[in-house]
Amino acid sequence: MSRRRLTAALTAGALVLGLAGCAVPHRRGDGPIEKVAATREQVTAIYERYREVRNAAVELLDPTPLSTVETGPVLAVDTGSFVVSQKLKRSGEEDKGPIDVTRVETPRFSAYPLWIFAVVRDSERDIQRLQIFERARAVDPWLLVATPEALATTKIPSLRHNGGGQAIVVKPSDERGMSMSAQAAADAYARVLTDPTAVADAGITEDAFVRQMADVATKNGLLDGVQFEQSWAAEKVEHVVRTSDGGALAFVTLLRRDRYTVPVDRKITWPAGSPQQALLEDGIQGTTATLNYYHQIVVYLPGGTAKPRAIAQFGGVVQGEAG
Amino acid sequence: MRRSILGWALTVLGLCVALLGLALAVLLGPDGRRTTGPHEIETDGSVVVTAPRVIRWVDVRVDILVEVPVKKPVFVGLGNTVDVENLVDDVRRVEVTRFSAPWKLTTVDREGERSAVQAAPTSLDWWLADAAGLGGASISTTLPDEPVSLAITSIGSSNLSGLKVSLAYGIKGGFLKGLGLLLIGAGGALGGRMLRRGEHVFRDDDGADEVVYVYVDDDGVEHQLTEAEVVAGGFDVIEEEVEPGDVVADGERDTAAPVPAGEDEDGQGAENGAEPELQVGSAPTYVWIDDDGVEHELSEAELAELADDEYEIVDEEDDR
Numbered sequence: 001m002s003r004r005r006l007t008a009a010l011t012a013g014a015l016v017l018g019l020a021g022c023a024v025p026h027r028r029g030d031g032p033i034e035k036v037a038a039t040r041e042q043v044t045a046i047y048e049r050y051r052e053v054r055n056a057a058v059e060l061l062d063p064t065p066l067s068t069v070e071t072g073p074v075l076a077v078d079t080g081s082f083v084v085s086q087k088l089k090r091s092g093e094e095d096k097g098p099i100d101v102t103r104v105e106t107p108r109f110s111a112y113p114l115w116i117f118a119v120v121r122d123s124e125r126d127i128q129r130l131q132i133f134e135r136a137r138a139v140d141p142w143l144l145v146a147t148p149e150a151l152a153t154t155k156i157p158s159l160r161h162n163g164g165g166q167a168i169v170v171k172p173s174d175e176r177g178m179s180m181s182a183q184a185a186a187d188a189y190a191r192v193l194t195d196p197t198a199v200a201d202a203g204i205t206e207d208a209f210v211r212q213m214a215d216v217a218t219k220n221g222l223l224d225g226v227q228f229e230q231s232w233a234a235e236k237v238e239h240v241v242r243t244s245d246g247g248a249l250a251f252v253t254l255l256r257r258d259r260y261t262v263p264v265d266r267k268i269t270w271p272a273g274s275p276q277q278a279l280l281e282d283g284i285q286g287t288t289a290t291l292n293y294y295h296q297i298v299v300y301l302p303g304g305t306a307k308p309r310a311i312a313q314f315g316g317v318v319q320g321e322a323g
Numbered sequence: 324m325r326r327s328i329l330g331w332a333l334t335v336l337g338l339c340v341a342l343l344g345l346a347l348a349v350l351l352g353p354d355g356r357r358t359t360g361p362h363e364i365e366t367d368g369s370v371v372v373t374a375p376r377v378i379r380w381v382d383v384r385v386d387i388l389v390e391v392p393v394k395k396p397v398f399v400g401l402g403n404t405v406d407v408e409n410l411v412d413d414v415r416r417v418e419v420t421r422f423s424a425p426w427k428l429t430t431v432d433r434e435g436e437r438s439a440v441q442a443a444p445t446s447l448d449w450w451l452a453d454a455a456g457l458g459g460a461s462i463s464t465t466l467p468d469e470p471v472s473l474a475i476t477s478i479g480s481s482n483l484s485g486l487k488v489s490l491a492y493g494i495k496g497g498f499l500k501g502l503g504l505l506l507i508g509a510g511g512a513l514g515g516r517m518l519r520r521g522e523h524v525f526r527d528d529d530g531a532d533e534v535v536y537v538y539v540d541d542d543g544v545e546h547q548l549t550e551a552e553v554v555a556g557g558f559d560v561i562e563e564e565v566e567p568g569d570v571v572a573d574g575e576r577d578t579a580a581p582v583p584a585g586e587d588e589d590g591q592g593a594e595n596g597a598e599p600e601l602q603v604g605s606a607p608t609y610v611w612i613d614d615d616g617v618e619h620e621l622s623e624a625e626l627a628e629l630a631d632d633e634y635e636i637v638d639e640e641d642d643r
Contacts, residue, residue: 024382024494025380025381025382025383025494026380026381026382027379027380027381028379028380028381028468028470030376031470033375033376033404033405033470034405034470035403035404035405035406035469035470042448045448109405110405111405111408111409112405112409114405137409137441138406138407138409138410138447138449139410139440139441139442139447
């Protein structure tokens, strides 16, 4: 067959295949019923809406609108900071700079809730935020549920992806290929933070977050004549993704309770302008008071037997109870 | 043998494609789709939804029209099954558990804590296609390659009693695509037939069609003529020459030497001493061009005789 004839035959074949392949109806197989959490356009819309609402709240010095874009500990911490700002009559700063979303991961889900993981760089503060936006139900909006911060230089482990390019979600109880499961790591952090001597048996690293919290507890415990107790509890872990080394990145929320029992002849006050001072304006004297904090950390569980460690954190006081 | 097998394969493939195209065009008609309805769906609730995996087709163009009486507000939407299932999860509803074309439904009444979906369906951003209206709404979309479900809901406090659904499904531009396949298939079948018979579908050389007419006068001088001059002069073709490498089908003439009409072709043939025949790789021809630009053909002997005095070979042409 000559070259021209072969070319003509191939062209005709390609034409037939082209026509045949162009939107030829066919039946789907029995694959899983799943969906990608969000499209790129939806992620852009999520961030634009978030920033718009947050800036409006900052401008009004009113945390109320935040409930349409945030929930859980993030909303609690932000609301607390707004309350502090209101009491101190201090205005916040609007976020008008460009959104620098450096990474977006949209896993596949077979049921709600859906969530996405994104890394956002804050050039002004030279940090990066590891954020989770979640849609709890089909009728709900996308809400920010976690936003731990890491230094801009912190290396975020690369993630493993499926054939479709989506990040792979890990069950919080799954410990395959790691020294422990994400939920076990969260519980270990709560145990070690409550009792720093347990770090050897807990199987986690005494990282910067553990040391920082231990220092704060130690200082509070040194207040003369004041009985100080601190307890930590881990909430149920919900957002875990597989890293490329077979490990996982887990978003962990910890509740911290600082309880002060102060005799009548003693008084505890906090520096002016601090959230604690805003929540307990008169300080604590002759009574017991509790300050509740939320801390969110991103725990990296390396593949293999290495110990988990926190690579990002975020938190603040959310409630003060006197009496 | 190989050509025969290829020819048969091409013929069969062409016929299959042609039949497919014909069936497509006939089945879908000029508008490229089949239409059915309106069909009534009995319900006094506010939600009708297809169960997971009921809609399995991909790349099918669907047009869905839902109608309710007395201009009640109604919504129709197509969404990923994960979204739709979550939307209607705890809602009392009619669920279509089986559907076969053109219109055969199996439905089940599902119980739920709520009588209606929790949010206005029009406010949700995940619909792949959706529409709302008073008394009716319609969507037109192509089924994507992902699990999808169809939901019909009332809006506000109304219900879906008296619901009627019309459905059209097909392929976008299906009729033209069918005709295209028919033509391509027919062409393939024809090509296969020609291949089996050894006929040439395509020529190998673009220049093979060029015909040159040359008139040789009594002095042996060649004059090139156009086809019009040949016709006008009433010349007859008495000799054909084919350039080496050309393939000439039966009845085709590539190079012809005409003679004036009326001259006996047989006699001319006798004068030349031979019938016209293909000459491939003939001996070199020596031509002398005089001052007037007229060419004079010389034999090799004449050339040898005069070469010492007046002639020299100034140009050699290889016409292969």
